Amino acid sequence: MTDMQPLISAQSVSRSFDVSRSLTDILAGRQPKIHAVSDVSFTLRSGETLGIVGESGCGKTTLGRMLVKLIPPSEGAIEFDGRDLSDMDRPAELAFRRRAQLVFQNPFDALNPHFTILRSLQEPLRNARIPQEEHDDRIAEALRMVHLSAPEHFLKGYAHQLSGGQLQRVVLARALVLRPDFIVADEPVSMLDVSVRAGILNVLREVRDRLGLAAVFISHDLALVRYVCERTLTMYLGTVVEDAPTRALIEAPLHPYTKALIQAVPVPRVDQSHDPLPIHGALPDALNPPSGCRFRDRCPLAEPRCATETPELRDVGADRRVACHLV
Amino acid sequence: MLLNVRNLMIDYKTPRGNVRAVDDVSFEVPAGAVVGVVGESGCGKTTAVRALTRVMPGAARFAGGSIDFEGRDLVTLPEAEMRALLWREIAYVPQSAMNALDPVWRIGHQVEEVLRDRGGMGRRDARARSAELFDMVGLDAKRLRDYPHQFSGGMRQRASIALALALNPKLVIADEPVTALDVVIQRQVLDTFATLQRDLNLSVILVTHDISVVAYICDYVVVMYAGRVAEAGPVADVLSKPTHPYTMGLYNAFPELAGDDRDLSPIEGAPPDLLNPPKGCRFQPRCPFAQAHCGGTPPEVQVGPNHRAYCHRARDAAELRTKARRAETWEGVTAA
Numbered sequence: 001m002t003d004m005q006p007l008i009s010a011q012s013v014s015r016s017f018d019v020s021r022s023l024t025d026i027l028a029g030r031q032p033k034i035h036a037v038s039d040v041s042f043t044l045r046s047g048e049t050l051g052i053v054g055e056s057g058c059g060k061t062t063l064g065r066m067l068v069k070l071i072p073p074s075e076g077a078i079e080f081d082g083r084d085l086s087d088m089d090r091p092a093e094l095a096f097r098r099r100a101q102l103v104f105q106n107p108f109d110a111l112n113p114h115f116t117i118l119r120s121l122q123e124p125l126r127n128a129r130i131p132q133e134e135h136d137d138r139i140a141e142a143l144r145m146v147h148l149s150a151p152e153h154f155l156k157g158y159a160h161q162l163s164g165g166q167l168q169r170v171v172l173a174r175a176l177v178l179r180p181d182f183i184v185a186d187e188p189v190s191m192l193d194v195s196v197r198a199g200i201l202n203v204l205r206e207v208r209d210r211l212g213l214a215a216v217f218i219s220h221d222l223a224l225v226r227y228v229c230e231r232t233l234t235m236y237l238g239t240v241v242e243d244a245p246t247r248a249l250i251e252a253p254l255h256p257y258t259k260a261l262i263q264a265v266p267v268p269r270v271d272q273s274h275d276p277l278p279i280h281g282a283l284p285d286a287l288n289p290p291s292g293c294r295f296r297d298r299c300p301l302a303e304p305r306c307a308t309e310t311p312e313l314r315d316v317g318a319d320r321r322v323a324c325h326l327v
Numbered sequence: 328m329l330l331n332v333r334n335l336m337i338d339y340k341t342p343r344g345n346v347r348a349v350d351d352v353s354f355e356v357p358a359g360a361v362v363g364v365v366g367e368s369g370c371g372k373t374t375a376v377r378a379l380t381r382v383m384p385g386a387a388r389f390a391g392g393s394i395d396f397e398g399r400d401l402v403t404l405p406e407a408e409m410r411a412l413l414w415r416e417i418a419y420v421p422q423s424a425m426n427a428l429d430p431v432w433r434i435g436h437q438v439e440e441v442l443r444d445r446g447g448m449g450r451r452d453a454r455a456r457s458a459e460l461f462d463m464v465g466l467d468a469k470r471l472r473d474y475p476h477q478f479s480g481g482m483r484q485r486a487s488i489a490l491a492l493a494l495n496p497k498l499v500i501a502d503e504p505v506t507a508l509d510v511v512i513q514r515q516v517l518d519t520f521a522t523l524q525r526d527l528n529l530s531v532i533l534v535t536h537d538i539s540v541v542a543y544i545c546d547y548v549v550v551m552y553a554g555r556v557a558e559a560g561p562v563a564d565v566l567s568k569p570t571h572p573y574t575m576g577l578y579n580a581f582p583e584l585a586g587d588d589r590d591l592s593p594i595e596g597a598p599p600d601l602l603n604p605p606k607g608c609r610f611q612p613r614c615p616f617a618q619a620h621c622g623g624t625p626p627e628v629q630v631g632p633n634h635r636a637y638c639h640r641a642r643d644a645a646e647l648r649t650k651a652r653r654a655e656t657w658e659g660v661t662a663a
Contacts, residue, residue: 193367264511
């Protein structure tokens, strides 16, 4: 194993879901599909943190779930440490489940309400067959990492007795007890109060710096992503439209959609711009995405060729990619 | 003044005793203004504004104070008059509008129901008005035939705003109207709201935990903590000169797009248990600037015109603001 090898590599990954058929579909022998993720490729090395931003419905959650093997891709392949996720025998799969962890969006239903907090933290260790005598140390280590002080006060308690911030820390600790090499955090702070969010973001940053694991952070808010991730992908309707170091993406966005996302980031200032966003309407119907560039019907710059030619995600400069005819 | 809330107190009866969820809360809503009520989960903001509709959970009771709405006290107003006032003068957009619409009826039916039952309109007028309302909030009138599940989160939020506007109310109370929406949709819904507010000269009370929403759309802000007002005033003044350490904390916990890559400063700990609130200033156990005398009831300090804060150390606010910007100020406060 060398450090130069990517830990995760997604190669032209697509995922579609069948939707229910109408009578005319059945008569015509059609099966309509929603293409949640289309042809996404990227690599991620140990120690790297990748942000995925986009609106609800852009496919970011589906991509995250594929990365931890909760659902298989319809096309393309995801490799973890050189092994294809869809081609693993039982021991390899067990090892993968230990090494890759998902942090859920809503801490209020991520924990079993019938389990004590302690039991919730032991569960992954039992499932991974970690020897019993290691459990207490591992749990203590994970709780320290997420800055949950005075665990004796809540370990015997249940999820409903904890605040949202405490719960999300428990959920993070549960992901960390297995000392994973890779975590996917799907909107880990969107359900939390702003005052509590900051603490969780600080923990994510510390985890990144101290454990050197590979992480994917999924969010719709670029200010949050900026805080945790070195590199960011912008997704729109299942496709990656821009890929750049986060700082460059925010300071000099190339894709018009990234620009709109930046302008939409809320800030606590009175003297902010109230100009309308350079983007109108909502995501188009994923069943019938627009031809050519999928963003064109909301794009302020769209030209005729945007309707006929699909823009490729191409290199611009050393470490940036963008999919737009006008860049 | 359209609405004047004075020394409002609301108790919840719980098996473990009485909880004063709203304690001596006062604020005003001028006609045509947008007032933000901001604070963490459990600070009493929803309880306080729901009281304005008198639609409260069974365990809640008024324990004091008054709610003056154009010369009528909503605390003591007879039930029939209160009922006549809801929808027509005061409308409520509930939290998570996602679930506020009835899933088994077409959305158009739900809008028409309000127009006909509450507004006394005929079927034809109600139908025309529904289309007009959908148009106002930026929805296609054809979608009135849809069921709520066919709408996205942002569309449902717009539909419930349309519903609230059905009978031309003077005051709209919106509880967390953009929470759980992504940033683009949030911005669009806020813009629609702002346009309607201006065009119809609505007064709006907006409840949120997010100080950026307040900054974007509100004229005045009431910052609540543990059932009490911590600070209140014109938004520009409160954000440029936060005087209560809790307001400073809310502000500094906010991640930004620009600027240095500093550590964010979370407000450590959790709000107090209101069955057993701390003596004196309720923020004191989480406050990095607490001193011995904070155990006494905090004084009301007039910071500027209409700008008040309840803090023993309000006079040191300028110095505290500088310190509050540093993440280490907030570290380990509650451990002590």
